[in-house]
Amino acid sequence: xxxxxxxxxxxxxxxxxxxxxxxxxxxxxxxxxxxxxxxxxxxxxxxxxxxxxxxxxxxxxxxxxxxxxxxxxxxxxxxxxxxxxxxxxxxxxxxxxxxxxxxxxxxxxxxxxxxxxxxxxxxxxxxxxxxxxxxxxxxxxxxxxxxxxxxxxxxxxxxxxxxxxxxxxxxxxxxxxxxxxxxxxxxxxxxxxxxxxxxxxxxxxxxxxxxxxxxxxxxxxxxxxxxxxxxxxxxxxxxxxxxxxxxxxxxxxxxxxxxxxxxxxxxxxxxxxxxxxxxxxxxxxxxxxxxxxxxxxxxxxxxxxxxxxxxxxxxxxxxxxxxxxxxxxxxxxxxxxxxxxxxxxxxxxxxxxxxxxxxxxxxxxxxxxxxxxxxxxxxxxxxxxxxxxxxx
Numbered sequence: 001x002x003x004x005x006x007x008x009x010x011x012x013x014x015x016x017x018x019x020x021x022x023x024x025x026x027x028x029x030x031x032x033x034x035x036x037x038x039x040x041x042x043x044x045x046x047x048x049x050x051x052x053x054x055x056x057x058x059x060x061x062x063x064x065x066x067x068x069x070x071x072x073x074x075x076x077x078x079x080x081x082x083x084x085x086x087x088x089x090x091x092x093x094x095x096x097x098x099x100x101x102x103x104x105x106x107x108x109x110x111x112x113x114x115x116x117x118x119x120x121x122x123x124x125x126x127x128x129x130x131x132x133x134x135x136x137x138x139x140x141x142x143x144x145x146x147x148x149x150x151x152x153x154x155x156x157x158x159x160x161x162x163x164x165x166x167x168x169x170x171x172x173x174x175x176x177x178x179x180x181x182x183x184x185x186x187x188x189x190x191x192x193x194x195x196x197x198x199x200x201x202x203x204x205x206x207x208x209x210x211x212x213x214x215x216x217x218x219x220x221x222x223x224x225x226x227x228x229x230x231x232x233x234x235x236x237x238x239x240x241x242x243x244x245x246x247x248x249x250x251x252x253x254x255x256x257x258x259x260x261x262x263x264x265x266x267x268x269x270x271x272x273x274x275x276x277x278x279x280x281x282x283x284x285x286x287x288x289x290x291x292x293x294x295x296x297x298x299x300x301x302x303x304x305x306x307x308x309x310x311x312x313x314x315x316x317x318x319x320x321x322x323x324x325x326x327x328x329x330x331x332x333x334x335x336x337x338x339x340x341x342x343x344x345x346x347x348x349x350x351x352x353x354x355x356x357x358x359x360x361x362x363x364x365x366x367x368x369x370x371x372x373x374x375x376x377x378x379x380x381x382x383x384x385x386x387x388x389x390x391x392x
Contacts, residue, residue: 002051003069003264004099006037006088007275008077008107009298015145016210016220017172017203020277022075023298030084034091036302037274040294041095043306051270051282067272069261070100070125071107076132078112082120089124100125103260105168107132110148113156118163128166128259131156131195135172136186143175143220144203154193161194166257168197173235174228175203176221183231187238196257199250200235202228229381249329249375249383266329268342276301277309287316287343316345324354325387333367333374358386 010028041048070092080088085106092099105128106121113131121129133153135141141148148156153169160167169190173183190198203223205211214220236246244252248266251259264271273280276298282290293310295301314322320343327334336351355373358364363386365376375383 001068001102001264001269002066003071003261003269003271004067004092004096005071005073005261005271005273005278006092007273007278007294008033008072008074008080008088009276009301010074010079011076012079012109013145013147014210016214017144017205018209020075026079028079028084030080030087032302033275034087036305037091038095040274040301040305048272051272067096067099068102069264070096070104071261072105073107073130075107076109076112077106078108078117081112082116085117085120085124089120092124100127103127105130105259105261108156108160110153110156113152113159115159115163118160118165121165122163126165128168129160130168130199130259131160131170133157133169133171133190135175135178136189137178137182139177140172140175140182143177144172150189154189157190157193157195166197167195168199168253168257168259169195171198171200171235172203173200173231174223176223176227178227178231180230180234183234184238187235187242191239191242191244196244197251197253197259198235198239198244199259200232200239200252201250202232232381246380247331249331249380263330266326268323268327268339283319283342287319287345289314289319289322316343319343320346320350321354321391324351325390328364328373328375328386328390329383331375331380333372335372337371354390358389 009022011022011024012026014024072088077085104126106126108117108129109132131153134144134146136150136153138150141150157167157169171186187198205222211220215222239252240246244254246252247258248262251262253259268283270282271280273294276294277296278294280292284290290313291311292308295304295307295309323339323343327339336348339351340346340348351373355364359366362376363379363382364373366373375386
């Protein structure tokens with residue numbers, strides 16, 4: 001199983017906390033972007049011809065339908081509008097026929113999420129949308145620099161569900177002034193409108209975003225880590241009470257609505273990234289991993305779409321260390337037998353030794369007759385600290 005990610009680098013405006021790769025403008029050049037994607041595939045033709053399905057150890061090529069998931073992220077893919085999405089969808093169908101058979105996700109901003117857009121999503125094979133709702137409080141949306149209103153967010157969720165699409169909604173918590181009651185109201189509104197999956201992220205401010213400048217001007221405050229932890233706890237309580245399972249560090253879903261594409265990242269599957277800043281990973285039979293990152297910035301990528309900004313081959317043991325950390329993002333637990341099949345350079349004794357300190361601290365635990373290693377209940381808050389220890 002493999003996933004295809006396409007980075008659509010267009011946004012109508014820059015959110016003050018965001019450091020993703022995007023270009024601001026209300027009229028994106030969809031045709032020029034698709035031409036860039038075509039040039040990238042041509043430039044990477046030899047590399048892509050060598051891709052294999054590691055579980056089968058055979059050359060699967062690019063046109064046999066094994067690209068089981070597709071994710072159009074950004075940026076703001078919905079800014080392309082129905083016509084631009086149609087153009088991109090036609091290109092994907094031609095170059096990756098059968099892709100997205102298990103899941104096809106399109107990221108959507110609520111202000112774009114109307115029946116016409118969702119009809120276009122369905123027409124290109126989309127089965128799921130990921131909505132950047134971020135908050136249902138007007139104060140939160142203003143703080144986060146979002147363009148939509150709470151009413152637009154709820155209408156967008158309901159319209160997507162009515163169109164027969166699975167709906168995932170994003171929430172950003174821990175912004176200054178947010179309350180636990182506000183978080184609970186956000187959750188209630190999204191779930192009642194039809195969201196089956198919710199991703200929750202603590203507000204993170206990167207140094208090279210507008211937020212620090214706004215702080216210096218007295219127009220924003222930096223988030224407080226204790227407040228963020230409280231808001232994360234409030235979100236978990238509200239979401240689980242609403243019947244969504246906390247299945248991944250940042251993700252909650254009803255049974256069967258888990259994000260299959262995102263799970264590829266945590267279960268050591270191949271994924272191909274196209275577009276500026278997009279990343280790819282290929283796993284080999286010996287457990288080694290080849291990683292590649294594209295050039296950042298639309299102009300740089302358009303000028304040279306085939307040249308990577310970074311490329312690294314992790315040794316089998318280095319890949320196993322990284323795989324231990326990523327596998328533990330799945331709160332259902334890491335199946336050690338499956339892990340060892342993917343990373344044959346290490347042994348169960350190696351896993352036990354590497355995890356021992358965190359098991360003794362109560363952050364990790366063995367379950368299912370010691371076949372599964374997982375983050376202990378309530379300890380997911382410390383996943384980053386656990387990861388740092390495992391990676392050391």
